[in-house]
Amino acid sequence: MAAVATAVVHTEPPLVYLADDLDTLHRVLALEVVARTQAELLNGSATSVREALLSERWGDAVVTWIQETGTGIDVYSNSSVYTDDDLPADMIGAQLQFAALFRDS
Numbered sequence: 001m002a003a004v005a006t007a008v009v010h011t012e013p014p015l016v017y018l019a020d021d022l023d024t025l026h027r028v029l030a031l032e033v034v035a036r037t038q039a040e041l042l043n044g045s046a047t048s049v050r051e052a053l054l055s056e057r058w059g060d061a062v063v064t065w066i067q068e069t070g071t072g073i074d075v076y077s078n079s080s081v082y083t084d085d086d087l088p089a090d091m092i093g094a095q096l097q098f099a100a101l102f103r104d105s
Helices: 022-034 046-054 058-069 089-096
Strands: 002-009 015-019 073-081
Touching: 002 022, 015 022, 022 046, 022 058, 022 073, 046 058
Parallel strands: none
Antiparallel strands: 002 015, 002 073
């Protein structure tokens, strides 16, 4: 089973980003979310956000962006990605019978 890092940006509608690891996800958030923000929306923090981005201090840039925009971001590492190999259709019935719902008390 593969794993990915996931971020949910709480905009309307929410934005969801997936990356193959947490370091890549941080760069995705820096480029796709923080750097695409108009400077005037950062309430005077645009210079410090720019400096953080150029210094590759992704966390500092994202934290300042969250503080200034009031938009939350949830980040999850090691989210499972299920494939057909993990849950083959011809085996699901056999797997279900051992699930908690199918156990009698």
